Structures are given as C-alpha cells and as structure tokens.
Amino acid sequence: MSDATASGVRPVGVAVLGMGTVGTEVIRYMTENAEALAARIGAPLALRGVAVRDLTRDRGVDPELLTADPASLVSREDVDVVVELMGGIDVPRPLLLEALRHGKAVVTANKALLAEYTDELAEAADSTRTDLYFEAAVAGAIPVIGPLRRSMAGDQVERVLGIVNGTTNYILSAMGSTGADYAETLAEASRLGYAEADPTADVEGYDAAAKAAILASIAFHSRVTAGDVYREGISRISPDDFASARDMDCTIKLLAICEKLQREDGTEAVSARVYPALLPNTHPLATVNGAFNAVVVEAEAAGRLMFYGQGAGGSPTASAVLGDMVAAARNKVDSGRAPGESTYAALPVASMDEVSTRYHVRMRVADKPGVLALVAAEFSRHGVSIAQVRQTEVEFPESEMDDAEPTAELTVLTHRASERALADTVAALSDQDAVSVITSVIRLEGVDTE
Ligand SMILES: NC(=O)C1=CN([C@@H]2O[C@H](COP(=O)(O)OP(=O)(O)OC[C@H]3O[C@@H](n4cnc5c(N)ncnc54)[C@H](O)[C@@H]3O)[C@@H](O)[C@H]2O)C=CC1
Numbered sequence: 229m230s231d232a233t234a235s236g237v238r239p240v241g242v243a244v245l246g247m248g249t250v251g252t253e254v255i256r257y258m259t260e261n262a263e264a265l266a267a268r269i270g271a272p273l274a275l276r277g278v279a280v281r282d283l284t285r286d287r288g289v290d291p292e293l294l295t296a297d298p299a300s301l302v303s304r305e306d307v308d309v310v311v312e313l314m315g316g317i318d319v320p321r322p323l324l325l326e327a328l329r330h331g332k333a334v335v336t337a338n339k340a341l342l343a344e345y346t347d348e349l350a351e352a353a354d355s356t357r358t359d360l361y362f363e364a365a366v367a368g369a370i371p372v373i374g375p376l377r378r379s380m381a382g383d384q385v386e387r388v389l390g391i392v393n394g395t396t397n398y399i400l401s402a403m404g405s406t407g408a409d410y411a412e413t414l415a416e417a418s419r420l421g422y423a424e425a426d427p428t429a430d431v432e433g434y435d436a437a438a439k440a441a442i443l444a445s446i447a448f449h450s451r452v453t454a455g456d457v458y459r460e461g462i463s464r465i466s467p468d469d470f471a472s473a474r475d476m477d478c479t480i481k482l483l484a485i486c487e488k489l490q491r492e493d494g495t496e497a498v499s500a501r502v503y504p505a506l507l508p509n510t511h512p513l514a515t516v517n518g519a520f521n522a523v524v525v526e527a528e529a530a531g532r533l534m535f536y537g538q539g540a541g542g543s544p545t546a547s548a549v550l551g552d553m554v555a556a557a558r559n560k561v562d563s564g565r566a567p568g569e570s571t572y573a574a575l576p577v578a579s580m581d582e583v584s585t586r587y588h589v590r591m592r593v594a595d596k597p598g599v600l601a602l603v604a605a606e607f608s609r610h611g612v613s614i615a616q617v618r619q620t621e622v623e624f625p626e627s628e629m630d631d632a633e634p635t636a637e638l639t640v641l642t643h644r645a646s647e648r649a650l651a652d653t654v655a656a657l658s659d660q661d662a663v664s665v666i667t668s669v670i671r672l673e674g675v676d677t678e
C-alpha cells in the first residue's frame with residue numbers, strides 16, 4: 229500500500245491491533261488486493277502500524293511497522309481507521325475509546341468487548357461523529373450485523389435464532405456424524421483457528437452469549453449485555469444424547485435464541501438465551517455443520533430470512549473485517565457515517581422463568597410396577613403435559629447381573645411448558661427413590677406445534 233497516489237488522493241491510514249489468526253489474514257488481503265480496495269474506497273489504504281506482542285517474529289510485514297505498544301497507534305495523526313483484532317476486554321477497551329475520541333473509525337471483531345461496552349463505544353463514536361463497525365463480531369464472514377443495523381432498521385424484528393459459534397458447531401457436528409471424541413475435536417477446532425484463545429469461551433457458551441447480546445441489542449433496539457443472556461455450554465452433551473436425538477429424527481445444536489416476549493401485563497420484554505437443543509432434522513439449521521453458522525431472523529414485514537456461511541476461521545472472518553474497513557475508509561473519504569446504535573426501545577430483559585419451550589428428559593428408573601405412573605404423576609402435578617414416553621430395559625454386564633436391580637431408561641418428551649414448571653418437575657423426580665438419576669434434560673426447539 230503506497231503513501232501517495234498518482235492522483236494525489238490522500239491515503240486512508242490504517243492501524244491494526246493484533247496479528248493473530250484473523251489479523252494475519254486481514255493484512256494479507258489488504259496487501260494482495262490493495263488496488264481493488266483503493267478503487268472501491270476512492271483512496272488507497274496505507275498501513276501505518278501493527279501492534280503485536282512478539283516483535284522478533286517474521287510476519288511478512290515491514291518490521292518498521294511493528295510495535296509492542298498499541299497505544300502509540302490509536303491517536304496518530306496519520307491513522308484514520310483502527311482495526312482491533314486482539315481479543316479480550318481490559319486492554320482493547322481503553323485503546324478503542326481513545327481511538328474513537330480522537331475521531332478514528334474503529335473496526336473490531338471483539339464480541340466479548342462489544343457485548344459489555346457497545347453503548348460506551350457508540351457514545352464515543354458519536355462524540356466525534358466517527359464510525360464503529362463490527363460485522364466480524366457475530367457469525368464471522370456472514371453479513372448479519374449490517375442487515376440488522378441497516379437493511380432491517382425499518383422493520384419490526386420479532387425473533388433471531390441462530391448457530392453463532394463455529395467451534396461448538398464443529399464439535400457437535402463431528403460428535404453427531406462420526407461419534408468423534410469431544411476433546412480431540414475441540415483440539416482440532418483450536419488448531420484450525422476457530423476457537424478463542426481460551427476455548428472455554430466457546431464450549432461453555434460465553435462466546436455465543438456475547439453474540440446473542442449483540443444481536444438482541446440491535447434487533448430490539450435495547451441494551452442487552454452478555455450477563456443478561458441465559459447461558460449453557462455443550463460440555464455435558466454425551467454420545468447417548470445424540471443416540472436419543474437420532475431416535476427422534478433430531479440433531480443437537482448450540483442455539484442462540486433472542487426474541488420479544490409478551491408479558492402477562494401486556495408489556496414486552498427481550499429474552500436472550502444460549503443452550504444446546506434438539507432440532508428436527510427437517511429444520512433449516514439442522515443442516516448447518518462444521519464451523520458454519522446460520523442466523524434466522526423473523527420480522528413483521530420481511531417475514532423469515534436466513535443468513536448462512538462460515539462463522540469462524542481467519543480468512544472468512546477477515547472478509548467481514550475488510551468489508552467494514554472499506555465502509556469506514558469510504559466514510560473518511562466521503563464524510564459519511566456508519567449506521568448508529570439505538571437503544572430507544574429500552575425493553576427489559578425477561579428472566580428464564582418467563583420462557584416456555586419443549587423438553588426431552590432422560591432418566592434411569594427402577595423397572596417395576598407403578599414407576600411409570602409415579603413419574604407421570606410428577607409431570608402432571610407441575611402442569612407439564614407429556615407428548616411422548618419411551619422406556620427401554622437397561623442391560624447390565626454379566627458380572628453385575630446378580631446384584632443389579634431391574635432398571636429402565638425412561639425418556640419423556642413434553643409439550644410446551646414453562647422453565648419453572650419443568651425445573652420443579654425435575655427436582656421432584658430427583659427426590660423419588662424410584663428415580664436413580666436424571667441423565668439429561670435438553671430443550672426441543674424448531675418445532676412449531678405446541
Ligand atoms: N478466530 C476466529 O474465527 C474469529 C475471531 N474473532 C475475534 O477476533 C479477535 C481476534 O481473534 P483471533 O485472531 O482468532 O485471535 P488470536 O489469539 O489468534 O490473535 C490475537 C492476536 O492479538 C495479539 N495480542 C493480544 N493482546 C495484545 C497486546 N496487548 N498487544 C499486541 N498484541 C496483542 C496476540 O498476540 C495475537 O497474536 C478476537 O476478539 C476474536 O474473538 C471473531 C470472529 C471469528
């Protein structure tokens with residue numbers, strides 16, 4: 229990227245903070261496609277500096293551009309756009325506030341930061357009428373933030389349902405299709421550059437929860453933070469759960485569900501939740517596998533939309549970062565502005581107790597007369613209607629036959645019920661002597677019937 233052009237157009241100065249999986253690809257494409265990007269922007273991009281931790285590594289970038297001091301880049305006169313690809317919260321947060329308050333546009337992929345501090349960052353951007361772009365923060369390469377912020381700004385979004393974490397989808401897809409080992413598949417996802425620096429963020433649902441918070445905030449024009457999102461990860465999902473899913477012609481996906489709920493008093497609230505769920509094989513999201521993501525948006529005027537693509541990986545994510553960079557750079561050339569953030573609706577966040585869905589409960593019970601009736605009575609006592617029941621005898625190894633009590637595996641699929649009623653039912657069953665263990669409770673989503 230040159231610092232001047234034959235036409236004398238002032239270049240748009242870019243600083244990149246972090247040159248890891250995503251940053252490396254962003255800089256590669258910036259360099260390889262410099263002319264095309266300049267034509268689209270109306271001016272060339274000029275890489276002013278790259279913040280890295282290790283200055284000694286050869287990164288294919290002019291060593292003169294490398295710095296271990298990201299703060300030195302964010303307020304430089306010759307920097308117009310700051311691209312943050314470091315991750316984490318405590319280090320990038322002050323850096324990006326400083327950049328925005330100096331009128332630099334910010335492009336970031338940092339969902340953990342945005343899920344907590346979008347309001348503060350947006351306010352800083354407004355204070356100097358500069359831009360905050362973050363398409364890469366949710367669902368990698370998939371353009372879903374832009375459509376929600378811009379294309380659907382005139383519609384009434386009712387629900388956003390998606391697979392928004394590539395690492396867990398890669399793991400669950402492998403477990404479901406080949407019975408792959410959880411730990412080995414997670415290690416492979418890290419090797420492929422899908423997982424966060426700490427993969428706990430992925431497998432315990434924190435990453436998906438951060439993305440759900442961002443989606444809910446934009447879709448419902450309200451402030452939803454990661455802490456507002458009900459979150460379950462996938463580490464408890466077992467091969468037996470997949471066997472059960474197959475028996476029901478279902479698969480298991482980690483879903484992010486953001487929706488407006490009508491409360492009993494007629495007011496609206498926002499529910500945002502992330503959990504592994506059974507999904508019928510006929511559902512469009514059931515065929516989203518590997519590190520792919522997909523987001524289904526349901527809106528009053530548009531109806532149902534689905535956005536699909538690679539949700540993780542350095543190159544796919546770089547696509548979204550580069551798109552934002554072009555937009556931010558064009559705005560610097562043309563004095564335009566990115567779509568703003570509006571939390572005017574200020575809807576309250578619903579508690580999980582206000583959510584109702586369907587549940588698949590698996591338990592080990594004594595195989596003797598009256599147990600089935602006892603279990604059914606507990607569901608009935610808590611107002612949970614049973615849709616299907618399945619009981620199979622448990623086979624014991626020869627060596628355990630003499631001492632083993634006849635035991636059965638009992639599976640109950642419910643009709644729609646409240647989280648509270650289901651939780652109370654499970655607690656009551658756990659207290660029953662005839663129920664030795666509740667082996668799993670998984671919600672069933674994507675089924676329109678009650
Ligand atoms: N990997 C992926 O598929 C996606 C990642 N993201 C997000 O993009 C961001 C970057 O992700 P990755 O590139 O995968 O992470 P990474 O861990 O591969 O790269 C981060 C880089 O930033 C550097 N860094 C961290 N703190 C620094 C500091 N104080 N000074 C200088 N350098 C520093 C690290 O040394 C590392 O090279 C994260 O916020 C992540 O959540 C978003 C979408 C997809």
Ligand SMILES: N[C@@H](CC=O)C(=O)O
Pocket residue numbers: 365367368392393394395396422423424430435539540541
């Ligand atoms: N670790 C994340 C990266 C993209 O956001 C994921 O697996 O989706």
Ligand code: NA
Pocket residue numbers: 363364365366367368369370371372373548
């Ligand atoms: Na995206």
